[in-house]
Amino acid sequence: MSERRGILAGGNWILDKIKFLDTYPQQDSLANIVGETVSNGGGPFNVLIDLAKLGATFPLAGVGLIGEDAEGQWVRQQCAHNGIDTTHLRSQSESPTSYTDVMMVKSTGRRTFFHCRGANARLGPEHFPLADHSARIFYIGYLLLLDRLDEPDAEFGTVAARLLHDAREAGFKTCVDVVSEDGQRFAKIVRPALPYVDYCILNELEIERTTGIPTRREGEIDLDAVKRASRELFAAGVQEWVIVHFPEGACATNGLGESFIQPSLQVPDDQIVGTVGAGDAFAAGVLLGLHDELPIETALRYGIATATACLLSAGTSDGIKPLEVCLHHLEAWSFRDLSPQ
Numbered sequence: 001m002s003e004r005r006g007i008l009a010g011g012n013w014i015l016d017k018i019k020f021l022d023t024y025p026q027q028d029s030l031a032n033i034v035g036e037t038v039s040n041g042g043g044p045f046n047v048l049i050d051l052a053k054l055g056a057t058f059p060l061a062g063v064g065l066i067g068e069d070a071e072g073q074w075v076r077q078q079c080a081h082n083g084i085d086t087t088h089l090r091s092q093s094e095s096p097t098s099y100t101d102v103m104m105v106k107s108t109g110r111r112t113f114f115h116c117r118g119a120n121a122r123l124g125p126e127h128f129p130l131a132d133h134s135a136r137i138f139y140i141g142y143l144l145l146l147d148r149l150d151e152p153d154a155e156f157g158t159v160a161a162r163l164l165h166d167a168r169e170a171g172f173k174t175c176v177d178v179v180s181e182d183g184q185r186f187a188k189i190v191r192p193a194l195p196y197v198d199y200c201i202l203n204e205l206e207i208e209r210t211t212g213i214p215t216r217r218e219g220e221i222d223l224d225a226v227k228r229a230s231r232e233l234f235a236a237g238v239q240e241w242v243i244v245h246f247p248e249g250a251c252a253t254n255g256l257g258e259s260f261i262q263p264s265l266q267v268p269d270d271q272i273v274g275t276v277g278a279g280d281a282f283a284a285g286v287l288l289g290l291h292d293e294l295p296i297e298t299a300l301r302y303g304i305a306t307a308t309a310c311l312l313s314a315g316t317s318d319g320i321k322p323l324e325v326c327l328h329h330l331e332a333w334s335f336r337d338l339s340p341q
Contacts, residue, residue, distance in 0.1 A: 004134050004135060004136040004171060004172075005058045005059060005134070005135070005136055006058045006059030006060065006061065006134070006135035006136060006137075006291075007047075007048070007051065007056075007058070007059075007060055007061070007135055007136070007137045007138075007139060007287060007291060008061045008062075008063060008133050008135035008137070008138050008139070008172070009043070009044035009047055009048050009060075009061070009062055009063070009138075009139040009140075009141070010044055010062065010063030010064055010088075010123075010127075010128055010138075010139070010140055011042065011043050011044050011063075011064060011120075011123070011139075011140045011141045011142060011145075011146055011149075012041075012042030012043055012044065012045070012064070012098065012120050012141060012142055012145055012146065013042050013044065013045045013062070013064040013065070013066055013075055013089065013097070013098065013119075013120065014040075014041035014042035014045065014097075014098045014099060014100050014115075014120070015038060015039075015040070015041060015071050015074065015075070015097060015098070015099040015100070016038070016039045016040065016041030016099075016100050016102050016276060016277075016315075016316055017036070017038055017099055017100065017101050017102065018036060018037050018038070018039060018102040018104060018274070018276055018314065018315070019033045019035075019036045019101065019102065019103055019104070020033065020034050020035040020036065020104050020105075020106045020274075020314070021033060021034065021103055021104065021105050021106065022034050022105075022106065022107075023105060023107075024103065024105050024110065024112065034106055035106070035314070037314050037315050038074075038315075039276070039277070039314075039315035039316040039317065039318065040075075040078055040277075040315075040316050040317055041099075041100055041102075041276075041277075041316055042064075042098070042120070042141070042142070043139070043140070043141020043142050043177045043280060043283075044062050044063070044064060044139060044140075044141055045062070045064075045075065045078075046277050046280035046281070046284070046316055046317060047139060047141070047280050047283055047284045047287065048060045048061075048062055048079070048082070048084050049078065049079075049082055049084070049316075049317045049320075050277075050280065050281050050284035050285075050306060050310075050317050050320045051284050051287065051288060052082035052083055052084060053082070053317060053320040053321065053322070054284065054285065054288055054302075054306065054320060054321075054322060054323045054326065055322045055323055056288055056291075058136070058291060059085065059135065060082075060083065060084045060085065061084065061085035061086075061087070061088065061133070061135060062079065062084055062085065062086055062088065062089045063088045063089065063127060063128050063129070064088075064089050064090075064119075064120070064123060064127070065089075065090055065091075065092055065095075065119040065120060065122055065123050065127065066089060066090070066091055066092075066097045066098075066119050067091065067092065067093070067095060067096040067097035067118060067119050068091045068092065068093045069096055069097055071096065071097035071099060072091055072097040072119075075089070075097060076089070088127065088128075088129050090127065092119060092122065094119075094122065095118045095119040095121065095122060096116070096118045096119065097118055097119055098115070098116055098117055098118035098119055098120040098121075099115075099116050099118065100113050100114065100115045100116070101113070101114040101115075102276055104274060104275075104276065109272055109274060109275045111275060111276060115145075117145070117147065120145070120146060120147075121146075121147040121148070122147075122148065123146055123148060123149065124148040124149070124159070125148075125149070125159060125162065125163045125166075128163060128167075130163075130166055130167050130170045130172070131170060135172065136172070136173060136291055137172060137173045137174070137175055137199075137287060137290070137291055138164075138167040138172035138173070138174050138175070139174075139175040139176075139177070139287070140160060140163070140164065140174075140175070140176050140177070141176065141177035141178075141280075141283075142177055142178050142179035143160055143176055143177070143178040143179070143189055143190055143193060144178050144179045144181050144183075144185055144186070144189050144190070145179040145181070146160065149163065150185075150189050153192075156192060156196075157191070157192025157193075158189060158192045158193060160176075160189075160192075160193050161192040161193040161195075161196055164176070164193055164196035164197060165195075165196040167196070168196055168198075173198045173199065173240075173290075174196060174197050174198050174199070175197070175198065175199040175200075175201060175283075175287065175290075176190075176193055176197050176199075176200055176201070177201050177202065177279075177280075177283060178190055178202055178206050178210075180203065180205055180206055184209075186206070186209040186210040187210060187212075190206075190210045191210065191236055194233055194236040194237040194238050195236070195237030195238075195239075196237070197237070197238050197239065198238075198239045198240045198241070199240060199241050199243065199286075199287075199290060200233055200238050200241070200242045200243065201243045201245070201282075201283045201286065202243075202244060202245075203244065203245050203246060203279055204216065204221060204226060204244055204245075204246040207226070207229045207230065207233070207242075207244050208229065210229075210233070211229040211232045211233065213225055213228055213229040213232065215229060215244075215246075221246050221247075221248045221249075221338075223251060223261065223338065226244050226246075226251050227251065227253060227259045229244075230242040230244060230251065230253035230259070231253065231257055234253070234255050234257075238255075239255070240254065240255065241253070241254055241290075241296065243286060243300075243303075245279060245282045245283075245303065245307070247264065248263065248264055248336050248338060249261060249262050249263040249264045249304070249335075249336060249338055250262045250264070250282065250300050250303060250304065252296050252299075252300055254296075260296050260297055260300060261338055262297070262300035262301060262303070262304055263304075263335040263336040263337070263338045264304055264307070264308070264335070264336055265304065265308050265329060265330065265332075265333040265334070265335060265336070266333050266334050266335070266336055267308060267311055267312075267333055268333075271311075271312060272311045272312070273311065273312055273313050273314050273319075274311070274313065274314045274315070275310075275311060276314075276315070276316050277310050277315070277316030277317060278307045278310045278311055279307070280316070281303075281306045281307045281309065281310035281317070281320060282303040282304065282306060282307040283303070284303075284306055284320075285299070285302035285303035285304070285305060285306030285307065285323075285326070286299045286300065286302060286303040287299075288302050288306075288323070289302045289303075301327070301330065302323065302326075302327075304330070305323075305326040305327045305329055305330055306320060306323075306326050308326070308329045308330075309321060309325075309326045309329060
């Protein structure tokens with residue numbers, strides 16, 4: 001194993017203000033808020049909190065910008081409580097701490113996001129201490145939601161691509177995650193980063209929008225299409241693993257074209273409290289395995305177990321427990337059948 005240890009995670013630091021609705025209204029109509037909570041949000045914040053709760057034994061550190069406001073203080077308090085190094089999480093007065101109003105229909109778990117970009121929009125390459133840090137993995141989340149890092153770069157395509165190049169040159173393994181936005185920017189923003197990415201973690205809609213390959217057929221996940229899309233990302237430059245997660249499970253593909261499938265669990269609907277943060281919980285579990293150089297099958301099981309735990313509570317990370325506890329979920333319910341129909 002590499003002598004480097006730990007995960008340095010940078011990008012979006014967000015407060016998720018989650019409101020549970022009785023129904024999602026048409027425009028100009030009314031819905032009732034039947035509950036609400038505040039939770040951590042944004043890729044690095046979620047992943048680091050989840051790793052801490054899983055019991056990661058390696059250092060966890062964050063990079064980002066927050067506001068000089070009560071929300072920013074709350075972010076620091078959560079990190080301190082979970083043993084996350086915030087030396088490079090900087091406060092500034094020009095913009096508020098970023099937040100998202102998450103509207104979740106209680107009966108279905110469907111979510112709609114209204115986002116204030118806030119301080120995250122000011123995050124630039126100068127805020128990343130690559131030369132001074134000895135973490136093993138450098139994680140960025142989310143591409144497409146970091147204004148300055150998504151800007152064009154004459155040599156590398158985007159500023160984020162240059163940053164990832166510099167991280168690999170400094171000795172890190174690199175990992176990216178993207179946001180599920182509606183739009184046509186995926187190829188323009190995501191593809192330039194791929195030659196400098198070791199681990200690319202995204203969901204089925206995000207890889208579809210990046211490659212143009214539909215990943216569902218008649219509403220069902222098309223695993224052959226997911227594998228084709230993953231191989232296309234390798235052709236675009238990904239170095240080690242493309243890992244795609246979807247409600248039915250996950251698929252990890254390597255540069256040799258080998259794919260490993262891990263079904264998700266058939267959790268009863270009445271056990272699912274919320275879905276906010278499940279994708280980042282999956283990423284945290286996978287990164288726990290990748291950091292410790294465990295077999296990819298093990299990393300995928302960690303990811304599915306952690307994502308399942310997330311579903312059982314309302315907040316982004318409220319359901320995450322030590323890894324041994326999360327793994328017990330794999331024995332509580334049956335795995336989905338992902339064999340060809």
